[in-house]
Amino acid sequence: MLEEQIGHLLRKANQRATAIFQSQLGSAEFTLPQFSALVKLLEKGTVSQNSLGRLIGMDAATMQGVVRRLSERGMIERCADERDRRRVKLTATSDGRRMVSSAVQAVARAAEQTLAPLTPREQQTFLRLLRRLT
Numbered sequence: 709m710l711e712e713q714i715g716h717l718l719r720k721a722n723q724r725a726t727a728i729f730q731s732q733l734g735s736a737e738f739t740l741p742q743f744s745a746l747v748k749l750l751e752k753g754t755v756s757q758n759s760l761g762r763l764i765g766m767d768a769a770t771m772q773g774v775v776r777r778l779s780e781r782g783m784i785e786r787c788a789d790e791r792d793r794r795r796v797k798l799t800a801t802s803d804g805r806r807m808v809s810s811a812v813q814a815v816a817r818a819a820e821q822t823l824a825p826l827t828p829r830e831q832q833t834f835l836r837l838l839r840r841l842t
Contacts, residue, residue, distance in 0.1 A: 725822045732818040733811055741766060741774045743815065746783060746808050749800040756789065757796045765842070783807060 710716050729740050738746075744764045749755065752763065761771035775798060778784045783804035789795035800808075823831045 725818075728821050729815070729818040732814040732821070734814070738807070738811060739774075741770065742778055742783075743808070743811065745771075745774050745778060746800055746804050749784060749798060750805060750808060754797050754799045757786075757798055760798055778804070 726740055729743075733743075741764070745760060745766075748760060748763050752760075755763070757771060757775055758768070760766075760775075761768055766774065775784065775786065775796075779786055781803075782801055785799050785801055786796050787799075789797050823834070826834060
């Protein structure tokens, strides 16, 4: 019965994808949430911490930890919003950009390995359906 539950199956698929991601990245020492945050920052430029969390589907508590760790490693810069000092604006640093650039091939290999059990057509269908669900 559990093997028919969508939440259970998605969680197992996510665990598999995360393990493959970490094995491919090796010494880069990124977590998937950290990589997602940096990539989205590179796409969007400077955004608020709350906006970044919404863009990558991360709750505020998790986002706070991701931002703290990336900031401690010099991957992002935090600054107060000029219009609202309560808001924190985030920007990727040159180190953050370099780290993402160096990880792109490993991330592509991880995606390839994650989808390897599926045929190319199944992979396209699977990704299309996941996008619809999200």
